[in-house]
Amino acid sequence: MPPTFDLVVVGSGGGPFETNLSSYLFKPCDVPWADGIIALEAGSGIGALYHLINRNVALFDGLSAHQVYSLIHCFLISHAHLDHVVGLVLSAGALHGCRKRVCAPRSVLKILETVFSDRIWPNLASWDEDDAPFKLLYDPFNFDEAYRTVFRDSVSVRAMPLLHGQNDTLGDYESSAFFVRHDPSGKQFLFFGDVAPDSLAARPQTIAVWRAAAPLIPHALSTVFIECSWPSGRPDEQLYGHLSPEHLVDELVALAAEVAAVRLAETAAEGPAAGADAPLPPPPPEQKGRRRRRKRRRKLSADPPAPPPGPLAGLRVYIIHCKEDLEGKYDDPISEVIRNQVDALVRARGLGVEVLSADQGMTITI
Ligand SMILES: [Zn+2]
Numbered sequence: 001m002p003p004t005f006d007l008v009v010v011g012s013g014g015g016p017f018e019t020n021l022s023s024y025l026f027k028p029c030d031v032p033w034a035d036g037i038i039a040l041e042a043g044s045g046i047g048a049l050y051h052l053i054n055r056n057v058a059l060f061d062g063l064s065a066h067q068v069y070s071l072i073h074c075f076l077i078s079h080a081h082l083d084h085v086v087g088l089v090l091s092a093g094a095l096h097g098c099r100k101r102v103c104a105p106r107s108v109l110k111i112l113e114t115v116f117s118d119r120i121w122p123n124l125a126s127w128d129e130d131d132a133p134f135k136l137l138y139d140p141f142n143f144d145e146a147y148r149t150v151f152r153d154s155v156s157v158r159a160m161p162l163l164h165g166q167n168d169t170l171g172d173y174e175s176s177a178f179f180v181r182h183d184p185s186g187k188q189f190l191f192f193g194d195v196a197p198d199s200l201a202a203r204p205q206t207i208a209v210w211r212a213a214a215p216l217i218p219h220a221l222s223t224v225f226i227e228c229s230w231p232s233g234r235p236d237e238q239l240y241g242h243l244s245p246e247h248l249v250d251e252l253v254a255l256a257a258e259v260a261a262v263r264l265a266e267t268a269a270e271g272p273a274a275g276a277d278a279p280l281p282p283p284p285p286e287q288k289g290r291r292r293r294r295k296r297r298r299k300l301s302a303d304p305p306a307p308p309p310g311p312l313a314g315l316r317v318y319i320i321h322c323k324e325d326l327e328g329k330y331d332d333p334i335s336e337v338i339r340n341q342v343d344a345l346v347r348a349r350g351l352g353v354e355v356l357s358a359d360q361g362m363t364i365t366i
């Protein structure tokens, strides 16, 4: 299948460097950047973009940073933490071009409203379609199964809730995952905002995202962006609502179990006893059992000279949101260190997923 999206990594770090914070710009492959751009998170903003374009003028077909920002149609925001919105806030008074929508869950927009309050920052955003065109337009997402068009009848998005930590007085702190679909081809990618491990959550939420993703993998959905803020060995009580390599690989094992369950159901449905319209059975409730079944399936289908490709073969996972190594503990860049740690764990589990890191300035074709 031909590629569907071009995505530029404006920033992919998890802080505290303000120069490299979560910020991605993308468009459908078959149109030029000048036709319009979608922003995914807005941590690092026009300043980081300015430096990236100075180093590589071809990054956006020769457009300047100001031109690129003016071409943004909407900002998809997973949650309201500063490292995901500060670029949007700082540039809000200097944006040109069409009216820009801020697409996020309503709870996230309500928090943003406290920033655009004429206190922390001037009120440069509104809920009103008919308000002044220079103001950002709050455009709330519902967490339902529907995909919403966000760009020219060709890109639509489904948002799902994630847990990103708890607070004794305020309760759960919510973030979101986005399924971004190229409507003409049906191809999608999955982007995670910051997320805590399901295994430590009182009410696990990531599993629902994996359950929604499993039937699409790998043909309709072959690229996932997910955070791994910390390197290996980080104690659970110091994760602060983020993943480490051990927890990320647990999440990928959960995804692999969902994919295996879907394929098993498909195989059963193809058999003579199964009706074509039979609903998918619910996934097995207990992970250990699912692992055992996968092992048995692998044994039956193993081809001795080459290891089996693994349940997630054909899937690329980009590691994002690595927190900077301020103490200089590692010789290599932290994103490389964490990628290597995740890759080793993924290989040991035989998942078959390709692990990559999304680094600032990269263009990723999806
Ligand atoms: Zn966060």
Ligand SMILES: [Zn+2]
Residues within 6 Å of the ligand: 014, 022, 081, 083, 084, 194, 321
């Ligand atoms: Zn963050």
